[in-house]
Amino acid sequence: MSASRSPQDIPSEEDDPRTIVYDPTDPFWRDTDDDDDDDMDYVPATGGSEDEEGDSADLSFHDAAENLSGVEIEVEVTEDDDEDESEDSDDSEEGGVGGANPGRPIYISSEQIVQLLGNTGLRQLLATGGLRLGARRPVRIQDDDDEEGGTGYDPVGPRTRRRRGGGRAAFQKVPSDEGRELMNTGIFGSNDRPRDSIKRRKRLAYDVMSRELGTGSVGRQKNVNKVMRQGMIPGSMADTIIHYNSRCYSGQFSDDGNFFFSCAQDFKVRMYDTSNPYDWKFYKSVVYPYGQWTITDASLSPDNRFLAYSSIRSTVCLASTDPNDTSEPNLLDFANISNHNPRTYHTYFGIWSIRFSGDGREIVAGTGDNSVYVYDIERQQTILRIPGHEDDVNAVCFGDTQSPHILYSGSDDTTLKVWDRRSMGDGREAGVFLGHTEGLTYVDSKGDGRYVLSNGKDQTAKLWDLRKMHSKEKADRIDINAYTTRFEYRTNAYDESEYQPHPHDCSLVTFRGHKVLRTLIRCHFSPPGSTDSRYVYSGSYDGKIYVWNLDATLAGKIDVLKATKNSRPRDPNMLDETYDFYGRNSSSWMTCVRDASWHPNAPVVAATSWNGWGTSQGTCTVHTWNDGLEEDEGEPKIGRRVNALLQHDERLYTATAPPRRHWYDDYMNDE
Known part of the structure; x- marks a missing residue:
């Protein structure tokens, strides 16, 4: 294997990404034979159908069941x-x-044999x-x-004996009393004030009328506006379906809503002008020149001038968002750490998560060597490495936008840790949040230095309060490995009957219903502008976006699977008959919503997904609030299908014969 690759040198289907070995002379290669590549379960193919840049992909599949006919x-x-x-x-x-x-x-049957041998x-x-x-x-x-x-x-395996005191009966109460109390404080959204004696009157229409008439005090009018925004949860119908020829891993709006970027497995980050959130314009694309497996994360600087994006390497790319700037991205080597001992430090690690600081001067990263890194952009050097976890650090973020002192890090060791850089002479964490029984996949801060949200492989999202964290002294007396099964979320379905509550859970509210499987699925706080910070939401392996109230009750769902199903032609050469852990035929249309972003000022949600026949491609879908209507008189028309450059592609509308139905298709789409 050569010491370097071009972006087009994507491994073929015959290559196993876990057996790639690095050339010791090349600082960009690392040994991937370990088990910390969370999303390494798919290898993009080369040759065949063309994408929007003219690249081609050849998808060849083998029917595993074709030689099993008649076998019993x-x-x-x-x-x-x-x-x-x-x-x-x-x-x-x-x-x-x-x-x-x-x-x-x-x-x-032969079909069940194939499932068994999967x-x-x-x-x-x-x-x-x-x-x-x-x-x-x-x-x-x-x-x-x-x-x-x-x-x-x-197909998961034989049943295990159910342990006492667990299962669904041990789930936290819904609605949550703690969450209801938070909702009543006004920290997470406004509460409607009863004022209408006519019970059947439509609330939204009545609020609009009150606003236009200017009835009530100034405070009452402001409250009405906030309550109206809360009710505008986007619907499942997609305004626009942007199709990619590779899986989409993440996508986020900028803080001002004028910019959106999406990261795909073809090592490209595409940027869009969303100053009009209902009519996007293609802006620019940048490439990770030495990417391995996929682009794992990206973060936009506070002034929208620079985009940082990472892969399973120790290098972060920093590119200008100026469309007239066609220069190569700057390479930020996170292994270039000041005052480290080269004898005790290895430089080969992958980066799973990155975030810009509020002042745009630093980037924090969570890595595969169980550490948190802080990189100074001006000095072009890592100024802090915190080897503070026992497993991969899948997610990091800053506590607030005003200062870079407080850091959060979520790990596969099931802990969410808080770091205060002002008092780290001994490298000790400021506190620990315990409650997840499996590894964490994402962490999001509300931005107020107090509340933080996490997603876990135990199929829960949890809300935390900085004032209720465990001290390091208390956490050190707790064996975190005693409360986890090390659930392998990439290849198994989660058995709720095996759930055991964490005896030291210090979370405020636990959210359930979504499926955190196969990849590092993300969760977020809803923005204050368009939702008054009323909700938390998450992607899901079942193809939906789940939106919860703070009391853990479900406020709504956005069904991306339903909106996109059969929205691109089926490859006639896709004949494989492998199955996932739910028994779904991998040649059927499947959707896994990995990330979602709520526009800060408009009732618009953009979902980035693994989407298509066997989730082998990707989409970015734009969902807006439309009061339940499935048609719109405005332009552009609802449901339009475009390529990554937002160009109309007639091939996306080509009719294809529907694939064979499977019981899981009905299960996933049954409302």
């Missing part, structure tokens, strides 16, 4: 001695292999030390929209 495996169903036997007595009515009677021969199935066979065929009871998968849930073949 006879097994004998044995009695299940699980203590929860009584709960499964009606499994025969649900269908699946688990519904057979004990001792009765059953047959496994990635998850092989993991389970290896983990148990051998192959043991027996009857499997169907696992019930529940969704907030369907309390009964759906049933289907479970």
